[in-house]
Amino acid sequence: xxxxxxxxxxxxxxxxxxxxxxxxxxxxxxxxxxxxxxxxxxxxxxxxxxxxxxxxxxxxxxxxxxxxxxxxxxxxxxxxxxxxxxxxxxxxxxxxxxxxxxxxxxxxxxxxxxxxxxxxxxxxxxxxxxxxxxxxxxxxxxxxxxxxxxxxxxxxxxxxxxxxxxxxxxxxxxxxxxxxxxxxxxxxxxxxxxxxxxxxxxxxxxxxxxxxxxxxxxxxxxxxxxxxxxxxxxxxxxxxxxxxxxxxxxxxxxxxxxxxxxxxxxxxxxxxxxxxxxxxxxxxxxxxxxxxxxxxxxxxxxxxxxxxxxxxxxxxxxxxxxxxxxxxxxxxxxxxxxxxxxxxxxxxxxxxxxxxxxx
Amino acid sequence: xxxxxxxxxxxxxxxxxxxxxxxxxxxxxxxxxxxxxxxxxxxxxxxxxxxxxxxxxxxxxxxxxxxxxxxxxxxxxxxxxxxxxxxxxxxxxxxxxxxxxxxxxxxxxxxxxxxxxxxxxxxxxxxxxxxxxxxxxxxxxxxxxxxxxxxxxxxxxxxxxxxxxxxxxxxxxxxxxxxxxxxxxxxxxxxxxxxxxxxxxxxxxxxxxxxxxxxxxxxxxxxxxxxxxxxxxx
Numbered sequence: 001x002x003x004x005x006x007x008x009x010x011x012x013x014x015x016x017x018x019x020x021x022x023x024x025x026x027x028x029x030x031x032x033x034x035x036x037x038x039x040x041x042x043x044x045x046x047x048x049x050x051x052x053x054x055x056x057x058x059x060x061x062x063x064x065x066x067x068x069x070x071x072x073x074x075x076x077x078x079x080x081x082x083x084x085x086x087x088x089x090x091x092x093x094x095x096x097x098x099x100x101x102x103x104x105x106x107x108x109x110x111x112x113x114x115x116x117x118x119x120x121x122x123x124x125x126x127x128x129x130x131x132x133x134x135x136x137x138x139x140x141x142x143x144x145x146x147x148x149x150x151x152x153x154x155x156x157x158x159x160x161x162x163x164x165x166x167x168x169x170x171x172x173x174x175x176x177x178x179x180x181x182x183x184x185x186x187x188x189x190x191x192x193x194x195x196x197x198x199x200x201x202x203x204x205x206x207x208x209x210x211x212x213x214x215x216x217x218x219x220x221x222x223x224x225x226x227x228x229x230x231x232x233x234x235x236x237x238x239x240x241x242x243x244x245x246x247x248x249x250x251x252x253x254x255x256x257x258x259x260x261x262x263x264x265x266x267x268x269x270x271x272x273x274x275x276x277x278x279x280x281x282x283x284x285x286x287x288x289x290x291x292x293x294x295x296x297x298x299x300x301x302x303x304x305x306x307x308x309x310x311x312x313x314x315x316x317x318x319x320x321x322x323x324x325x326x327x328x329x330x331x332x333x334x335x336x337x338x339x340x341x342x343x344x345x346x347x348x349x350x351x352x353x354x355x356x357x358x359x
Numbered sequence: 360x361x362x363x364x365x366x367x368x369x370x371x372x373x374x375x376x377x378x379x380x381x382x383x384x385x386x387x388x389x390x391x392x393x394x395x396x397x398x399x400x401x402x403x404x405x406x407x408x409x410x411x412x413x414x415x416x417x418x419x420x421x422x423x424x425x426x427x428x429x430x431x432x433x434x435x436x437x438x439x440x441x442x443x444x445x446x447x448x449x450x451x452x453x454x455x456x457x458x459x460x461x462x463x464x465x466x467x468x469x470x471x472x473x474x475x476x477x478x479x480x481x482x483x484x485x486x487x488x489x490x491x492x493x494x495x496x497x498x499x500x501x502x503x504x505x506x507x508x509x510x511x512x513x514x515x516x517x518x519x520x521x522x523x524x525x526x527x528x529x530x531x532x533x534x535x536x537x538x539x540x541x542x543x544x545x546x547x548x549x550x551x552x553x554x555x556x557x558x559x560x561x562x563x564x565x566x567x568x569x570x571x572x573x574x575x576x577x578x579x580x581x582x583x584x585x586x587x588x589x590x591x592x593x
Binding site: 053054055061173174175176177178185186187188205207209210211212214216220221222223225227231232234238240241242325326327329331332337338341342344345348 | 360361362366368434438439440454456457458459460461462463465470471472474484485487488489511568570571572573575577578581585588589590
């Protein structure tokens with residue numbers, strides 16, 4: 001699957017860059033309010049009880065996807081204010097979009113040669129199967145917006161805006177691979193970027209053994225190994241892109257605390273975009289299974305060097321018939337990087353030639 | 360495990376120098392004199408049973424060519440996924456997480472990983488770097504049938520290789536709480552004249568709180584792969 005999916009990397013970039021628009025506010029505020037936790041909570045149906053593994057842990061195993069939240073903006077449009085739950089009309093609109101998309105996908109399958117253009121066919125993307133009931137992925141602060149950046153965070157945001165290039169980021173040709181995101185370089189999308197819904201690669205396969213939970217992500221083939229034995233975090237000099245995770249159970253909820261991140265790499269946006277986080281980043285994720293095919297996922301982002309207060313993102317992930325992970329050999333098939341860099345060099349050469357002609 | 364099967368969950372690593380050459384080899388200078396003794400190739404006994412790899416004549420020549428051209432051809436240099444069985448004996452640990460339905464092997468090198476399906480066997484739907492793994496228990500041995508490999512990974516830094524037609528059967532046997540016997544039978548009618556076998560012990564990492572960390576080596580290989588496309592400053 002890698003080669004054909006890789007072609008779409010540039011298109012993914014367009015999606016990933018849609019995280020912006022922070023306004024400064026210097027004072028660090030208090031922890032997220034508890035009044036809004038998981039949106040549109042599902043109560044467990046009476047016929048369903050949380051299954052347990054043979055060794056007695058809540059069983060979350062399966063392959064889950066955030067597909068149903070594709071298209072839900074990370075940040076809520078300011079005009080919607082503090083309303084987290086979508087209106088009936090908004091949900092109906094999403095439902096209509098899903099139907100239309102499905103019909104268009106079927107047409108592409110029926111007549112694959114009828115499509116025009118050089119981009120990948122739409123049906124290569126993953127699709128929501130039912131309409132999300134949220135107006136934003138961010139559920140706290142109550143306005144659904146990324147909190148104000150600290151002055152350090154603002155500086156990092158400006159640095160990234162000045163240096164990063166690529167599809168959707170303006171026409172400046174890339175001087176080197178270092179001008180692209182860690183995702184485009186096939187290094188990582190980070191923890192949150194690996195589960196936030198985008199056009200594809202939204203799957204998370206959970207495998208449990210006594211003492212461990214593993215979460216596998218298709219994109220960039222991440223494997224998070226999460227010990228449950230209460231051991232301390234690795235020493236402060238052990239730093240990684242995906243952080244150092246420790247898990248425990250609170251009732252039937254899996255709680256994962258992750259620290260020891262490398263500084264200034266990925267951000268908390270789609271595909272790891274957005275303002276790069278600092279070495280102080282601490283994530284607390286909660287996986288709560290509410291029925292056979294649904295887990296409510298939420299993550300609290302606390303990075304006092306970057307954000308003026310903690311914030312929280314939540315959405316359901318679901319199990320779907322026929323949905324499984326494939327090997328995504330991103331780096332091995334990163335022809336796009338060679339193409340983008342050789343294109344940039346060719347553009348420079350053409351500009352030089354044109355300048356010579358004028359003289 | 361509660362089902363009576365051995366629990367292979369843990370952090371494991373091979374010793375030895377098979378990652379340089381799966382056959383017997385003597386110490387040799389490395390390709391870059393600047394690295395001195397650090398860059399030299401350590402000697403070691405091989406892991407191939409009988410020490411002979413039964414290459415067909417063309418394939419024996421290709422192995423030699425691979426070695427000569429390894430700085431441009433070895434997929435490890437470019438941080439490509441190691442494939443099976445190479446990931447097993449690289450100088451990095453790997454984590455096994457065993458559940459009754461699936462067994463994950465997560466290699467520290469390049470964040471490569473694979474899921475061994477312990478349920479009804481599934482045919483490889485597409486060729487991949489890490490292949491399609493179906494497992495079952497034979498007594499206390501985990502037996503893994505690996506197909507769907509893409510043939511692009513090598514077996515070591517000496518240029519040993521197989522093709523996309525390779526079929527590998529691995530056996531992981533827990534001989535005591537801290538040692539696994541690892542065996543792999545390698546069959547590829549397009550490259551070898553007969554099936555052959557490697558075997559080596561795997562050691563449980565016993566350091567207090569030992570854990571896998573991260574060797575995302577892409578950024579260490581980008582200058583090598585893309586350096587000729589970097590903007591030249593005049």
